[in-house]
Amino acid sequence: MPRPLKPANPFRYFHSSPEVIRLVVMMYVRYPLSLRNVEDLLFERGIDICHETVGHWWNRFGPMFAADIRRQRISRMRGFCHWRWHLDEMYVRVNGEMVYLWRAVDHEGEVLESYVTTTRDKAAALRFIRKTLKRHGKV
Numbered sequence: 001m002p003r004p005l006k007p008a009n010p011f012r013y014f015h016s017s018p019e020v021i022r023l024v025v026m027m028y029v030r031y032p033l034s035l036r037n038v039e040d041l042l043f044e045r046g047i048d049i050c051h052e053t054v055g056h057w058w059n060r061f062g063p064m065f066a067a068d069i070r071r072q073r074i075s076r077m078r079g080f081c082h083w084r085w086h087l088d089e090m091y092v093r094v095n096g097e098m099v100y101l102w103r104a105v106d107h108e109g110e111v112l113e114s115y116v117t118t119t120r121d122k123a124a125a126l127r128f129i130r131k132t133l134k135r136h137g138k139v
Contacts, residue, residue: 112136
């Protein structure tokens, strides 16, 4: 019986440690700094990287870190009895075309899921609700 495959390490081809990469991306995202400002701050701390590397790491690892933070936040919030989410529907213009935007929003205003469709029908609503209920549980 073959052994299950391990998930690929996203940091495997980088010479810097994952902690440094996470620090660089979080500094750039968390504080209103430019790429060169992050480069200067890290140089003062003994980490010599280029501002282009900061931008590359932000593009590559930013969505992964954001998804991880979002997942942790939702799992923490589920433990509280007051955590609720609701379904929101809007009619918006995307690329000059009017479409329906369905969103699942929690009680703090954080968007959990979003779904864009050109039709406003029962099938589209049920598809989105099933996906959201499977991922985030009861309302």
